[in-house]
Amino acid sequence: MEATATHGFAGLILIFVSAAFTDNVLLTRFLGMCSCLGVSKKVDTSIGLGAAVTFVTSVTTALNYLVYKFVLLPLDLDFLRFLTFIVIIAAFTQLVEMIIDRYSPSLYYALGIFLPLITVNCAILGISLFMVNKPYNFLEAFLFGAGGGFGWFLAITLIGGIREKINESMLPKGLEGPGITLIIIGIMSLAFIGFSGIIKV
Numbered sequence: 001m002e003a004t005a006t007h008g009f010a011g012l013i014l015i016f017v018s019a020a021f022t023d024n025v026l027l028t029r030f031l032g033m034c035s036c037l038g039v040s041k042k043v044d045t046s047i048g049l050g051a052a053v054t055f056v057t058s059v060t061t062a063l064n065y066l067v068y069k070f071v072l073l074p075l076d077l078d079f080l081r082f083l084t085f086i087v088i089i090a091a092f093t094q095l096v097e098m099i100i101d102r103y104s105p106s107l108y109y110a111l112g113i114f115l116p117l118i119t120v121n122c123a124i125l126g127i128s129l130f131m132v133n134k135p136y137n138f139l140e141a142f143l144f145g146a147g148g149g150f151g152w153f154l155a156i157t158l159i160g161g162i163r164e165k166i167n168e169s170m171l172p173k174g175l176e177g178p179g180i181t182l183i184i185i186g187i188m189s190l191a192f193i194g195f196s197g198i199i200k201v
Contacts, residue, residue: 012139012143015136015140015143015144015147016143016146016150017147018147019127019143019144019145019147019148019150019151020147020148020150020151020154021151021192022195022196023151023196024151024152024154024155024192025126025127025148025152026151026155026156026185027151027155027185027188027189027191027192027193028189028192028193028196029126030189031121031122031123032053032121032124032152033185034117035049035114035117035118035121036155036156036185037178037181037182038114039111039114039156039160040156040163040181041160041163041164041167042163042164043157043160043161044107045107045110045111045160046156046157046159046161047153047157047160048107048110048111049111049114049115049118049156050152050153050156050157051153052096052100052111052115052118053118053121053123053124053149053152053153054149054152054153055149056089056092056093056096056118056124056149057123057124057127057145057146057148057149057152058142058146059092059145060085060088060092060124060128061128061131061141061142061144061145061146061148062138062141062142062145063092064081064084064089064128064131064132065131065138065141065142067084067088068084068132072084081129082125082129085125085128086119086125089118089124089128090119093116093118093119094116094119096118097115097116100115123148123152124149127144127145127148127149128145130144130148131144131145155188155192158188159181159184159185159188162184163180163181163184166180166184
């Protein structure tokens with residue numbers, strides 16, 4: 001199936017589903033691995049960071065679309081997209097960090113250094129860069145960003161749940177910590193890559 005702007009509501013759903021599952025930014029493109037490995041020890045922190053990344057990705061992808069289409073391209077400044085996207089992501093991340101600090105101090109301290117590191121989470125920048133290479137309008141770009149963020153959220157939450165269960169088990173010394181986590185991610189990646197080709201957007 002191929003989703004385009006002419007497919008209406010069904011096409012929009014396909015864009016979201018494809019970004020979340022068949023083109024999962026963490027499990028098929030392996031972006032955002034550092035924060036995933038650091039935070040996914042518990043489900044609670046995984047959900048918290050995943051929700052923050054989803055929110056930031058959705059909004060910044062839409063903002064980056066507007067800036068790219070209506071500022072950079074008309075002024076022939078396409079070569080500045082990396083710098084511009086990073087500045088927008090950094091500014092919006094600071095806003096999210098202040099909101100979490102204000103309304104959920106426990107989550108703020110649980111996420112620790114990884115919350116400000118959303119700024120340099122390559123998954124967020126990667127989704128915005130993938131977006132500019134697709135023939136999307138504003139709504140489609142927003143849904144692509146939301147789907148990509150949700151896919152990262154889903155992946156890190158699943159990994160967090162599995163790691164919590166594994167921590168209760170006896171593991172060989174060499175597999176403790178990052179070792180078993182990378183094996184888990186590899187197995188999950190095989191499952192998600194299996195969706196490739198089902199939906200093309």
